Amino acid sequence: MPTNKLPRKFYTGSDTLQTARNLLGKLLVVPAPDGKRVSGIIVETEAYMGPEDKGSHAFGNRRTNRTEPMFGMGGFSYVYFVYGMHYQFNVVAGTEGIPHAILVRALEPVEGIDWMEERRRQDRGPNLTNGPGKLCQAMGIDLTLNREDLLSDRIWLEKSRNKIVEADISSGPRIGIDYAEEFVHAPWRFWLTGNPYVSKPPTKTKAKQRLLP
């Protein structure tokens, strides 16, 4: 049985924005407890661009237990927990020592949809995986998959039959980082134009509350 796993080289390129684009159309695969494949096509990503990026957990080279995976070699996972209830799955990109990562924000389900529906207890369709927390729940991704090699057999990426060309890709500001000052508007979110599984961001990003003295 041929392996279609993306090679290490896919992740270790020096241009993380290009890697974030290249992830679109790739298949994210996790085995279910019964051994069956659960998978989906990546349709939305966000790039986090290292120590200069005020939107990144690793801004200023902040290196802690949580952010440590971002400093590793490309092609490993960075999974973290937010809001007391959600996990987020990132692909570490680039070379060791430079904390670049790409958040996977939405998938188009392909295999193991029964598993996704069971975990999500939700209607079939886009709500299964059209957000970073939703897709982690659907795929069963939690902290036990943090710092995992993406060439392992616990979680990996493959080519899919989808051929993506630049004309299929839209870009815009990242979601939920209103604290990122001059990086708030950096167009480092990428998605497949018109794909129904792309996340539905809040119409109004939470404005930083500023009380008058």
Next chain:
DNA sequence: TATGGGATTACCT
């Protein structure tokens, strides 16, 4: 050790 907030979601009016 204590505290405040978060790379979100679901549910309410």
Next chain:
DNA sequence: GGTAATCCCATAC
């Protein structure tokens, strides 16, 4: 339109 849920993590003492 608004906000509760819920706990890890980073930071300040």
